[in-house]
Amino acid sequence: MTTIADRLSIAQSRINQAAQNCSRLPSDISLLAVSKTKPINDIIAAYEAGQRQFGENYVQEGETKITALAADYPDIEWHFIGPLQSNKTKIVAEHFDWMHTVSRDKIAQRLNDQRPDSKLPLNVCIQVNISQEDSKSGVDANQVATLALTISQLPNLTLRGLMAIPTATDNTQLQQQEFANLKVLYDQLKLQYPSIDTLSMGMSGDMDIAIANGSTMVRIGSAIFGER
Numbered sequence: 001m002t003t004i005a006d007r008l009s010i011a012q013s014r015i016n017q018a019a020q021n022c023s024r025l026p027s028d029i030s031l032l033a034v035s036k037t038k039p040i041n042d043i044i045a046a047y048e049a050g051q052r053q054f055g056e057n058y059v060q061e062g063e064t065k066i067t068a069l070a071a072d073y074p075d076i077e078w079h080f081i082g083p084l085q086s087n088k089t090k091i092v093a094e095h096f097d098w099m100h101t102v103s104r105d106k107i108a109q110r111l112n113d114q115r116p117d118s119k120l121p122l123n124v125c126i127q128v129n130i131s132q133e134d135s136k137s138g139v140d141a142n143q144v145a146t147l148a149l150t151i152s153q154l155p156n157l158t159l160r161g162l163m164a165i166p167t168a169t170d171n172t173q174l175q176q177q178e179f180a181n182l183k184v185l186y187d188q189l190k191l192q193y194p195s196i197d198t199l200s201m202g203m204s205g206d207m208d209i210a211i212a213n214g215s216t217m218v219r220i221g222s223a224i225f226g227e228r
């Protein structure tokens, strides 16, 4: 039987190999374990295998897990990576350490206002729509600069970088192009904001292409926890 610890170690080897293939340091790419829909015991199994960064997509589910694990596992870093409605921002502001999917001024403003004083600033990535599908969330590339300026002026948020989900397709050339486009935007923005160090792209199916195109954080769910 393959355990969560085995699959974590396989995912880490894939990161190491992908990094080596493009002459990058594996330590420059962090592994975010996406535990959405999976039980708390799976998170604990990954934790015991050394994993500390976890990603959740659903506000309520995330809050429940964070609250349940807070006392015994205080060094888990929690990342919110799902779509967020403005009436749910308070839960993210109060519980999570990172938020990857900011795509509107209003959401940024609310997260800032609702971040408790007792916590460090919320680490924020702007989600960019790099895909050809209209349904995908995120700001268009030409709106990134304006949103970045807004976020950079909010004291309870720290602008860390960009996040994207590519077109769901078997066309790896298209995905490669989309990742490469995001990397160009990222490099431009990084020149203006020294706090930027995170390019959140790559999932179980496309992590190798994402790493070849500059990803610094891959978000891996099914390859670690199994199919959902």
Ligand SMILES: *Cc1c(COP(=O)(O)O)cnc(C)c1O
Pocket: 034, 036, 057, 081, 082, 165, 202, 203, 204, 205, 219, 220, 221, 222, 223
């Ligand atoms: C579910 C999800 C992931 C993980 O996807 P897998 O294909 O299971 O690795 C990564 N990022 C986001 C935004 C997700 O919603």
